[in-house]
Amino acid sequence: MKKIISIANQKGGVGKTTTAINLAASLAILEYKTLLVDADPQANSTSGCGFEPRNIKVSLYECLIDEAKAKDIILETETPNLFLLPSHLDLVGAEIELINNPNRERIMKQLLQEIEDDYDFIIIDCSPSLGLITVNALTAADSVLVPVQCEYFALEGLGKLLNTIKIIQKNINTELQIEGILLTMYDQRLNLSNQVVAEVKRRFEDACFDTIIHRNTRLGEAQSLRTPIVMYDADSKGALNYLNLAREILQRNNFTNIQQTDKILDLNEQN
Secondary structure (H helix, E strand, O other): OOEEEEEOOOOOOOOHHHHHHHHHHHHHHOOOOEEEEEEOOOOHHHHHOOOOHHHOOOOHHHHHHOOOOHHHHOEEOOOOOEEEEOOOHHHHHHHHHHOOOOOHHHHHHHHHHOOHHHOOEEEEEEOOOOOHHHHHHHHHOOEEEEEEEOOOOOOOOHHHHHHHHHHHHHHOOOOOEEEEEEEEEEOOOOHHHHHHHHHHHHHOHHHEEEEEEEOOHHHHHHHHOOOOHHHHOOOOHHHHHHHHHHHHHHHHOOOOOOOHHHHOOOOOOOO
16 A cells, blocks of 8 residues: 655645655654655755755756656665655746646656555655645645644635645545644644644544644754754654654554554653
């Protein structure tokens, strides 16, 4: 069984790339061969896995525009079982170059079909927009994971994203599902964080993950060192949160049987 998950939210600063990197790394650490696809021109997933985007000569851009083969440019990261299809700033021009292509929404799907059997999971980090590259990612995916930060305006734009997903489900990818809504940047000391959690769970109860990603300084430190949190500090709250998210996704997709008591870290634990 294999699974392609796009991580999308057109609102920036919600922990989307942090989630893409650390979820992919956590699945890899749990011994599932995982490919992280950086579909964001900012190339933060590429740098977050230890690569300098300026030194990337062939990237997702060449795959989408010049028909380069993904298998020829995939990079092996320092995290066991984790591989990267890198991005580059050039990707920002891909939407304009693809606009007259009659198959423009399905190019990424065709690209990944050639390699999807080589991996247990493919995680796609989308750009903070609802443009053509994001549409490509949602068309290629089996499901979409939506990060929502536990802050003011948390639900702003979520309805627009869900409407876009519905349009894609109806017209392009009828099998696309909602993998789940992930609450991020949670600080249990703040009333606002608790209010946002309560409101999101009230409105989207069935879609919300049990796992919540806490604010954690170790996550920021890992990003500055260009490494996933599980490789930087495996005992930190951030690492345990993302390992729990990976386990929850495995259980939801029947990859493995995990006891309920083992699935979720006690959210009151401090690290």
